[in-house]
Amino acid sequence: MSRIFRAGSKIKNRALLYKGFRKPKSGARINKDTNLFKEVIATIQYLPWAINLVWQSAHRWTISWLGLIILQGLLPVTNIYLTRDLVNHLVKVSKTNFNNDSLQPILVLVIVLGIILVLSQTLQGLMDWVRTSQSDLVQDHINDLIHQKATELDLSFYDDPNYYDCLERARVDAISRPVTLLENLSNLLQSSITLVAMSGILIPFGIWVPLTLLISTLPALYIAFYYNNRRHQWQMIATARQRRSRYYENILTKRENVTETRIFNLSSHFREVYQNLRQRLRNEQLQLIRHQAFADLAAGTLSVTVTGIVMAIMVWRALQAQISLGDLTLLYQAFNQGQSLIKNLLSNTGKIYFNSLFIENLKEFLNLTPILKETANSYPIPIPIKDCIQFKNIRFRYPHSPRWALDGFDLTIQVGQVVAIVGTNGAGKSTLMKLLCRFYDPTEGNIFIDNHNLKDLQIESLQQIITVLFQEPVRYNEPAVDNIAYGDWDNHPSFSRIEEAAQVSGADKVIARLPQGYQEVLGKWLGTADLSVGEWQKIALARAFLRQSEIVLLDEPTSAMDSWAEAEWMSRFRELVAGRTAIMITHRFTTAMQADQIYVMDCGKIVESGTHQQLLRLGGLYAQSWKQQRKDVNL
16 A cells, blocks of 8 residues: 555544545445434534534634524423413404403513514524524635645645545545535424423423434434445445546546537536436436435324324314313324424434435545645755755656656756756656655655755745746636746745736737736636746746745756757847756757756656767767757658
């Protein structure tokens, strides 16, 4: 098992803890034989953790929420007592002569009942306001926790599809669960308060009445737990398919995919694949709902039968004058509402259990821990760099990959040098950059800067002395000025520095053509400026050069430029990196020629090195590729 996958979640019968992520077996079916009692106990343990999340993010609103619940829970009981008194007064008045004295208590009761009705509506409005404010704060807090965790985790997590399933369950399935759980708890607590008070009303008619009421609803409780557990098992198994369906939806709707899917006539294919996936998910979900509906019908029939028997007994007692008409009305209302309350209580208990299952998913994600950790003895890298960068006997392969990306790699780069690394695709060139930035640690071997092992350095300190142009830079749909400023955002770069970086990279000419210049929002998602690939690359170059770091890493810096733009940029390149150590990864030998030293990579190691002229005289891989490039240009 790879060491990169760690999580605090407990292994369950319903899923495997696979490299830190709970991953159902391929083709797994829902486990109907799971010990339900153990599942419920194991899941409810996440309830205090979820409540604590709510308290941390919205404790003042939570106090208000609790007070409103207590008031709303007591009002129905008060209403029933007043209704009984009203019925008894009406029966009494109907047997005597009407007069003001006899009508006055009735009028008072009617007014009080009206006040209670208005108060109930007012409390409901206040509760909606409190819940909305509370839920927004809780969701924002959980979003922030997920974002923080995602930024802490190593790049290796992003190389595994299980991580995306875990993130999907946390971000999509679990993020709203604490709020929903709070809603369930609200209903549960309110129903419990009312139910306790209702039981006090029913006990005088016989202790067997509330007990019968409770026992008749137990089958519904079991059904709620059982099918909520099965739904969660299905959700765990279906996560990968749901994520895949969203991927196909993006293929069909995102702008960057439109041109290719249309020219190759792939739209109908992806629509069919998407529809088939959605149909499978829909059928599986409907099957669960259908089975639960039959079980609910059986439990409901039992409950209605018990209610009928209890009411028949009480009507007989009323006919025998053992209880008054007001008592019968009170009993009917209390028993009827009690049964509704227990159903509501059981329903919310089932929902609490169901949502707690997803809270476990959220906690699983938040419990993931980075592998690249600093030790107690980690220290910031001493600057300026004075000696060299050394890769010593590096072996590295990406998680789950059987192939070594680097195998016995050795390289020493002197400070202030400009070096170019060339080689075929998959030779391991870009991997060097990721290791030097310490996005990964070598599987074997070590990397040193001025004899300081990267593993001993504080990661943030190391990354602050490095600026990078990645092969696929991010296209921020933000104003052009911010796109460049992101290169040194923490230091609040001045506009003059941003302009200078744009001029150095050639991005100034791109920006000059925009209607709003540096304030133009780039990209078609949030703005209207549609840049070419080469223009985006110039923006990314400006962002990289803005950061005055000692080490400059450039991955294919001119790959998207035409020959004129490349020549113009290369004429200034030496000036750009003066006094800094620059490492260029490139396929273009016209770019590599600008380097002090060129290193040729093949099969994860250096096979040739020298200047452009030295490598041509050597007659090896570099010379052969140079001749081929020259031949292609002449053609």
